[in-house]
Amino acid sequence: MTTSSARVVLENLRRRDLLALVREISSRRGVLLDELCGRQRARSVSRARQEVWWRMRHHPERYYSLLEIARLFGRDHGTVLAGIQAHDRRLHAAKPPDGELHA
DSSP states (O other): OOOHHHHHHHHHHHHTTOHHHHHHHHHHHTOOHHHHHSSOOOHHHHHHHHHHHHHHHTOSSOOOOHHHHHHHHTOOHHHHHHHHHHHHHHHHHTOOTTSOOOO
């Protein structure tokens, strides 16, 4: 069941053509859309949400500020920044010495 806050987040993402990105990450990581867009703090959900924030921040077609991402998800910009940094650390930790990502 979709919570009220998750519904608002999903609608905001749909309006900005970001729903496909969120669905892709949700599906690949095995996390429900409602969980990803809601307030749940389980590690799998948090990491999926952090990846969404990171991908939005590094979007190839449009710049999304921390405040804009935070407002879309009903979060504080500091929370979004910490999540983006955490995802970035995981990405860099996954790189082998030659700089290529693991498959």
